[in-house]
Amino acid sequence: MGALGRVFLRSMFLQAAWNPRGMQNLGFADAISPALAELYPDPVERAKAVARHLEFFNCHPYLAAAILGGAVRLEERVANGEAPPQIVSSFKSALGPPFAALGDGFFWLALRPVAALAAAATQPFLGMGCVLVFLVLYNAVHLPVRLWLFATGYLRAEGVVDAVARAHMASGTPFLKACGAALAGAVAARGILHAGIPGRPFAALLVASMIVLAWATVPRLGATRAVYIALGVGLVVGARFL
């Protein structure tokens, strides 16, 4: 495998040694090392380059692939003496925060919950197949995007900002979230029907009102306390279920 392939593979371990001081710095330096090995044959020069990449770095773990690809391209320029080493550092620190926000909003707050809700909503029909629904929905977007980001970063360097902006990743988010909300409703309906069928309208009503009550109080209670209260309430009224 070429150096670029090894860099991409190692980018999968970007957060292996996430630490409060440098955040993803160790992962970034480790990932870019195979490229540095080709660019700086002299071990002392290479160690200096690695040390430069041990500076603070943080981004979304997927979007970081674009920055990693771009950094490899910029390191080529630095190694050829076309640019000063600071150019790599400024590139990383300028793109880290905006790309992090983009990745958090799209992958963590939209795609992942929606894919999981799609799986939960289809479980009554698909059974175990719902696990595949989740994994395929999520990774059919995640893996190609991650590869595309890395390739575009390497090919375009600073131009990756334009390419990512034109991909309109954020514009799909409201639609995804609307799907997620509808699916969450379907999942709630399933909980109500599961408690109510066969012939237990009281249980169905109870679960429906618990959903509304929990929705209103969960932000204040936190999940742990809410679940313990639920377990307690369930115990008390559950004796009437059978």
Add this chain to the structure above:
Amino acid sequence: MLPLPAGGAPHLFVLMVIAALLGGLSAIERKGAFQVMLSRPIVLAPLLGWAMGDAQGGLVLGIPLELLFLGGVNLGGSLPDNESLLAGALTAMVVPAGLATRTGVDGPLAALGLALLLPLALFGRRLDRASEERNTQLLEEALSRAARGDPSAARVNLRGLLLPFGAAAGICALGVLASPLVALARLNCGALALAALEGSWHVVWAVAAACAVRAIRDPRAPALAAICAVTVVAITLAFRGLR
């Protein structure tokens, strides 16, 4: 005599090894490697359940756990509750218990297990914080190695995976070890206790659904969810009634 899965103590030991391995790997996959979502409860619980002999039982646990922790995200330095550790340990404890009681994972067993292990989600978050603090030592080692001219200084990166693996593996193995006690408790439940626990599981599902609606951070979400829920309930009742 404690209730054990068919195959007795040797089989329980095999299950401990399976749970340790998959639980440990999930702790790595969750943040340190790949992040293809194999460590989410909706995948990990049925996967571990399948490896231990009851995939369906794992799925019974995985879906409500996934919904409960759907809104937890790792933004920058802030850590969410560790849903993977809870899912791994709960599956490791409840699936073998269901094999031992020959009931499979039912509502009462799931509610009993969740009541016992729920604090693991918060504990796991503390564990994550501690292992990240410890990674600072790896950073210092890398910095000093790079300063000495070592070009492979950043390879210490992968050593950050060891502690999360070990901690989760140990906790999941303990889950299997505790399973006979849970099975014993389940077998000693009378009809009233079983009904009460079944009720608990239904209400946990209700909280999970509420958390799922909350996880969609959008002002339209509650209204959309409510409309969809009412529609689904109405259509189902129109076609099949409450029978």
